[in-house]
Amino acid sequence: MSTGTKDRIASTALDLFHANGYSATGVLDITRAAGVPKGSFYHFFESKEALAVETVKLYEATVKYELLDNADTSPLGRIRAHLSYITKMAEAENFQRGCLLGNFSNEMPSQSAAVTAVVEQSLDLWTTKLAAAIAAAQDEGEISNHSEPRRLAGFIIAGFEGAVARSKLTRSPAPLDGFLETVYSDVLT
Structure with a gap:
């Protein structure tokens, strides 16, 4: 085979x-x-559990964390490009699926420790990459919010997951749009 x-x-x-x-x-x-x-x-x-672990790794590749590392773009530009990309992923599916990491975060803790662990690893990688971009943007003066970058990244990811779940519920871009507006105007200022 x-x-x-x-x-x-x-x-x-x-x-x-x-x-x-x-x-x-x-x-x-x-x-x-x-x-x-x-x-x-x-x-x-x-x-099935082993396959679910594999699918989290496949999904992680579609989220394009590497956009947060693109040295050809300013740190704030990288953050915007990444958030725009993952928002467009949700829009392309008419807000019907949400984020696999968020979906599995809600479903898997009672189902599988192995899948829960790989989801947490992916969320941790995302947090690390976003925090590095935030720290670089702070260093370059693109972001005046001097909250600890990892804490700020965790807040943004948690907010994104909540907004995408709400968009899934309402089949509407409004929760994601409101989230992005708040991130850009109030959090990453």
């Missing part, structure tokens, strides 16, 4: 977990949607 099959299973699972949640998505749902026999699933993945 090829790694193409493994990749198809993982990308299909990412799509289904993101759309429906972990609990509502079974192995049979994944293999049917991927067009592979159920045995193929167990050839590549020990369990």
Whole structure:
């Protein structure tokens, strides 16, 4: 069996977990949607939980944390580019899916310690990268808010997750728009 099959299973699972949640998505749902026999699933993945860990890593790659590291853009420009990108991700899905990290943060603690740990690692990486961009923007005078960068980054990420969840609930950009306006006018000033 090829790694193409493994990749198809993982990308299909990412799509289904993101759309429906972990609990509502079974192995049979994944293999049917991927067009592979159920045995193929167990050839590549020990369990649904192991696959969910893999999907968090796949999702992390789509969030483009690297935008926060782009040395060709000012630190505040990097922050704006990243927040704009992840907001457009939610808009592209008509606000129906939210953020997989936020969704799993709510669902997984009672389901899986392994998935919860990888979600926390991804959120920690995001916080670290955003905090570095905030610190650079503070050093360059682009941000006059001199709150501790990691604390400020955690606040922004928590606010984003709440806004994207609210946009998912209302199927409206208004919560995200309000969040971004507040971040730019009141938090990153």
